[in-house]
Amino acid sequence: MELADRAVGLLLTLTSLSIFTYYTFWVIILPFVDSDHFIQQYFLPQEYAILIPVFAGVVLLCFLCIFIGSVMLKSKKKKA
Template sequence: MELGDKAIGFFLLTFSFSLFAYYTFWVVILPFMDGDHFVHKYFLPKEYAIIIPTVTGVAVLSFLMVFIGFIMLKSKPKAL
């Protein structure tokens, strides 16, 4: 394995863990803290906790469906 592959893998792992930790703190812990706590200024409003993953999921599923459709059309057997 090349050094570049390890660096990319480490970056993706770190990014994924950071995103998971941020979202978990935002959704699970933040609602139990006082509304005037200084930590609230580092997070978006609660409504975005549902909107962002939903829009991201729809975009990813749409991309996958278009990709699969494109591959199916491209690999279609030729008629005799």
């Protein structure tokens, strides 16, 4: 089981590192590259650099609120 946990940890670390590197390159370096350069085809337009994290944050906040609300309702039913 320990080997599986380490493999999952390594996979999550590599995934988050690759996402961080892609996003950092997209937001910090890409605005200084010419718009007709071939590397531009691998990235979405700059507007999405803000829209995607904001949307993900709102979705995460909604799920968190729903989870906390359901836990509070379940604990209230157990007391009664």
